[in-house]
Every structure is written in C-alpha cells, then in structure tokens.
C-alpha cells in the first residue's frame with residue numbers, strides 16, 4: 094500500500110565532516126525503521142553549466158521532485174566569483190523561510206536553562222540582495238531590498254507555524270526606527286498577517302533591544318520572525334545560548350512545500366575523517382524533516398533518543414566535553430531507540 | 431593659574447529621568463571637587479530654525495566651544511518627520527565614533543563574570559544613511575553606505591584607543607561574505623590601519639559568529655570595531671551580558687576631539703520624577719568624559735566610589751533589585767569619595 098511505500102528524500106552529505114554525520118543519520122533512521130529512501134548527491138568538482146554552480150542540476154532536480162531533503166555542511170570553493178553554495182540552494186529552490194528551533198538540551202549545562210525559541214528568518218532578500226556597487230572611489234553602497242510579497246510570505250509562515258505548534262507569541266524583529274521604509278514595510282506585513290491570527294499575541298521588538306533581552310532573559314521570547322540579516326545574527330546568538338551550532342537544527346521552507354533541513358555549522362576540515370564529529374545538529378535537522386512529513390512518531394522517538402543520550406552524558410563527543418567517537422555516540426542513540 | 435581655572439562642559443540633562451540622574455552627576459562631581467563648570471542646555475519645545483531640530487543652536491554651539499559634554503536620555507517628540515535627537519546630535523557634531531566600555535560590575539551578579547570589552551561603533555553612515563525609497567509598489571530599498579574616509583577614521587580611533595588603553599586585540603566585525611563591497615571596504619580599511627599597529631593583534635570576525643561567541647564566552651574579545659548597525663546591535667548585546675543599559679557608559683567622539691558622553695538608556699517616563707532612577711550609566715559616562723579630559727585621578731576616584739557602592743549592595747536602586755532612591759544611592763557614592 095502507499096502507506097508503506099518508502100518516501101524518497103534527497104541527501105547532501107556535504108564536505109568535511111559531512112559524510113560522517115550523514116552516516117550517523119542513515120544509521121539512526123535505519124534503526125528507527127523510518128520509511129525513507131535516500132537519494133544521495135554530492136557537490137560537483139566543477140561548475141555545472143546548467144546551474145552555473147558546483148551544485149549539479151541532478152541534485153537540485155532531486156530536491157524539487159522529492160520535496161524534502163537533508164543537507165550537511167558544504168564548503169564553498171575558495172576563489173573569486175563563487176557564490177556560497179548555501180545561498181545558491183536558497184535561491185535555486187526558492188527557500189523563503191529558515192526555521193531554527195532552539196531549546197536547551199536537558200543535562201547539557203550552559204549559562205541558560207529552559208531556552209525554547211523558534212527563529213524564523215526571511216531567506217531570500219534584505220541585505221542578501223547581492224546588489225552592491227562603488228559610487229565613486231572610496232564610496233560603496235549595498236542595497237537592502239524588502240518586498241511586500243516576501244514579507245507577507247514569511248510572516249504567514251511564522252504565524253501558521255505558531256498556531257500549528259501551540260506557540261503563543263510572535264515577535265517581529267526590526268530596526269524600523271532607522272529604516273522606516275524597508276523595515277517599516279516588513280512590520281506592516283507582519284501586522285497585517287497578525288490580524289488574521291487573533292489567538293496569537295503579536296509584538297514588535299527593535300533588534301538591539303531584542304539582543305539585549307535575549308542574553309538577559311531568553312524566556313521572554315517564543316517565535317521570532319525577521320528580515321534576512323537579523324535572522325542570521327539572532328539565530329546564531331540563540332544557538333550560542335544553548336551551546337552552539339553543533340546542537341541546533343535548521344530547516345528551510347520553499348515554495349510548493351519544499352523542506353530542506355540542514356546543519357548550519359561548518360564542515361570542520363580539521364577533524365574531518367577522524368570519527369570525532371558531533372552529528373547532533375544534522376540528526377535534529379533530520380527530525381525537523383520528519384515532522385515536515387508528518388512522521389511525528391518517528392520524529393519523537395529519534396529526538397528523545399538523541400536528547401536522552403546527551404542528557405545521560407556517558408557518550409558525548411569532544412565538542413561537548415566528552416571523548417566518544419561519532420560512531421559510539423551514534424550507537425548509543427540507536428541503543429535508546 | 432590656568433591649571434585651576436574650571437573647565438566648561440555642556441550638560442544636556444534630557445527628558446524623563448534625565449534631570450534626576452544629571453543632578454546625581456552634579457552632586458558627585460561637587461563632592462569629588464571636579465573642576466568642571468556645567469553649561470546646562472535643554473531640548474527646546476519647538477523647532478529651532480537654525481538647526482531644523484528641537485535642539486537649540488545655542489546648545490550645539492556650547493558643545494562645539496567646550497569640546498566636551500554629557501547627555502542624559504532625550505525623548506524624540508512623536509510625530510512624522512522628527513528625526514531622532516540622538517541622530518541629530520551625531521550628525522550636527524560629526525560624532526564619528528561611539529565608544530562603549532562594557533565590564534562586569536564587581537558584586538553585581540549576572541550570568542557572566544569578568545566581561546571586559548570595548549565596542550567602537552562607526553557612528554555616521556552604513557545603514558543609518560537615511561537613504562531609502564520605494565522602487566515600485568511593494569518593493570522598497572535602503573542604501574547602506576560605507577566610505578573609505580569614515581572607515582579609516584573609526585579604525586584609526588579603535589587602534590589608537592587599544593594602544594593607549596593597554597588593550598591587546600582589535601576585532602573587526604563584518605558580514606563581508608555577503609556584503610563584499612561595503613563590509614569588504616570596511617575590512618580593507620581596518621586591515622590597513624592594523625599594519626601601523628604591529629603590537630596590536632588584529633582579527634576579522636563575521637557578525638553572526640561574533641554574537642554566538644559573545645554569548646558563549648565574552649572573554650574571547652577585547653576591542654571590537656564595526657560599522658554602524660552592527661555596533662548598535664553588539665553594544666546592546668554586550669550591555670545585556672553585564673546587566674543592561676542602566677549600567678553601561680558611552681562616549682561619542684567627534685572631529686576636532688569633541689567628546690560627548692551619554693547614557694544610552696531611555697528616558698523611562700513611567701518612573702520620572704519619583705526619585706527611583708539609577709544614575710549609574712550617566713555617572714560612568716561622566717567618568718569617560720573625565721578620562722577624555724585626562725582627569726584620571728578624579729575619574730578613578732569616582733569610578734571606584736560607584737563600583738564600591740554597587741558592590742557592597744546596601745544601596746541599590748530598584749532596577750538592580752534594591753530599594754534605594756536615586757538620592758540615597760548618590761549619597762552613598764559621595765560617602766565613598
């Protein structure tokens with residue numbers, strides 16, 4: 094029956110530690126009997142003329158067809174004129190919202206307890222327009238672009254997310270006291286969407302104040318929605334509160350319901366191939382992919398196994414102060430399943 | 431003799447709690463026998479045609495003539511087309527660098543110990559250009575302007591500050607991986623200046639990563655220099671680490687050696703006139719003004735008296751969990767002098 098037919102999902106293991114942590118995901122998914130069949134794609138070693146990028150046309154088509162994918166860290170080849178592969182993926186697949194749940198991991202102590210936030214970042218425009226030029230020698234400008242369409246789209250996603258995930262509040266983060274037109278338009282769109290969700294509390298918070306409040310008391314926030322660059326900054330700040338990018342999942346949402354989950358940490362070439370990498374961010378990202386597919390039972394089971402393993406503390410990788418290998422840590426998670 | 435002639439300094443008590451905390455500074459300075467004579471100026475209640483702002487021409491002339499000033503919080507009159515008074519001051523007086531020392535106050539516990547950072551913010555351009563427009567309906571843009579002249583000037587200030595204050599490292603904060611031309615120019619200027627200061631370590635840190643590192647371990651940083659908006663964000667984040675804007679001094683440096691110290695917190699109209707305000711940020715800002723005047727003995731004595739009073743904990747205002755009035759707290763500081 095179609096209920097038991099495997100779901101095809103694209104997997105970009107990525108570079109550096111990517112293949113090792115992707116192996117961890119595959120093993121955990123096998124053990125949990127997740128009905129997913131991976132289509133693996135690697136970044137090419139030369140520009141694909143059909144994508145004008147190191148990402149192959151086949152790999153993009155695979156995500157488009159499957160509608161879901163998981164991505165490890167990709168190191169953008171160094172050299173002039175090579176756009177970041179992350180940005181290329183966002184652009185090519187029209188991944189308009191980046192969702193990063195950020196919650197304290199039980200048993201893993203940082204300065205903060207009970208962090209439980211969702212940052213939702215507009216992922217296609219703003220300061221990332223790529224429009225820059227030199228006006229005269231020594232004077233350069235960048236264009237920040239805000240559109241009504243993209244702002245409404247991400248605001249709609251944020252409120253829908255809040256509603257369907259039992260969240261109570263959406264805070265729109267901005268600097269409209271300075272950028273009255275651009276951030277002002279973003280706020281106007283958030284406000285419009287907020288009117289359609291009377292059950293969700295809506296507030297507007299200036300980004301500098303937001304950062305101060307986040308480090309003083311992150312429990313003040315619930316769901317945060319914001320333009321591209323603020324999302325880049327605040328999602329990393331929030332990751333820092335709970336231990337860093339090695340622990341935080343991320344999922345990109347595209348037009349037509351595409352979901353590309355990704356670990357947002359780097360490819361850590363210094364420890365690549367040494368069985369030392371922490372697969373947690375990629376595993377938790379894979380869990381967000383399962384939730385997107387409404388496979389909540391599997392998602393819960395896997396998430397609990399990951400959190401219990403970290404919480405018990407017997408098996409932890411070096412970045413969390415332990416001495417486990419990637420494979421030992423993965424095995425411990427599988428034993429919890 | 432000229433050594434004993436009083437130094438004239440401009441004082442903007444400001445709005446809301448401004449007059450009360452300014453009174454506190456005046457009292458502490460009197461008790462410490464600081465040879466300063468204040469020229470008090472208030473924000474006008476109508477636009478001064480010579481400044482096109484609520485700031486009077488006389489008040490700006492006073493700062494220009496004296497070269498030093500202290501400013502309390504100013505509430506910008508609400509209504510369309512009134513530019514922030516803070517921004518007007520920065521513009522009119524060409525206050526190109528905003529310096530915010532941020533250090534843990536002994537005895538006042540937050541999640542962080544031993545924070546000891548200086549953020550130096552370019553204060554005149556970047557995202558604060560005010561250049562914005564609607565391209566077509568639903569599409570707006572803001573211009574971020576970076577110039578070689580302003581970048582070199584603030585970089586020079588940062589390295590000079592580091593050298594003369596016994597600091598070891600300057601980190602330039604940027605997002606040049608995305609804004610290659612604007613933030614790239616900023617970095618290029620910092621790099622050029624760094625070459626002239628071989629004794630100071632220079633590094634470049636991407637803003638998202640910087641925010642994550644700041645919340646994980648602020649001791650990784652020393653002096654940070656950055657474009658306008660990043661400075662706005664990071665200086666508030668840093669203030670949050672040590673307890674908030676009520677505790678952090680700020681000083682604006684202008685062309686020709688002007689220094690305008692200011693409390694960067696709000697005017698707190700809810701507690702204005704109730705003798706409840708915490709004058710610490712304005713007092714510590716006044717201390718930075720004394721240092722600018724090379725009155726280091728007075729500066730040290732006053733700073734120690736403030737820090738001892740907070741550290742002992744017997745007299746603290748409500749925002750720090752105490753129940754002292756502004757005048758009691760001020761008296762306690764004077765008793766320490």
Ligand SMILES: CC(C)[C@H](C(=O)O)[C@@H](O)C(=O)O
Nearest residue numbers: 177179180325357607608638
């Ligand atoms: C690598 C970089 C281009 C990227 C960004 O700025 O968006 C990263 O910081 C992220 O958050 O995914």
Ligand SMILES: CC(C)[C@H](C(=O)O)[C@@H](O)C(=O)O
Nearest residue numbers: 270271301514516517662694
């Ligand atoms: C009030 C506002 C215009 C100002 C700014 O954005 O610079 C404030 O946040 C500051 O940091 O002084």
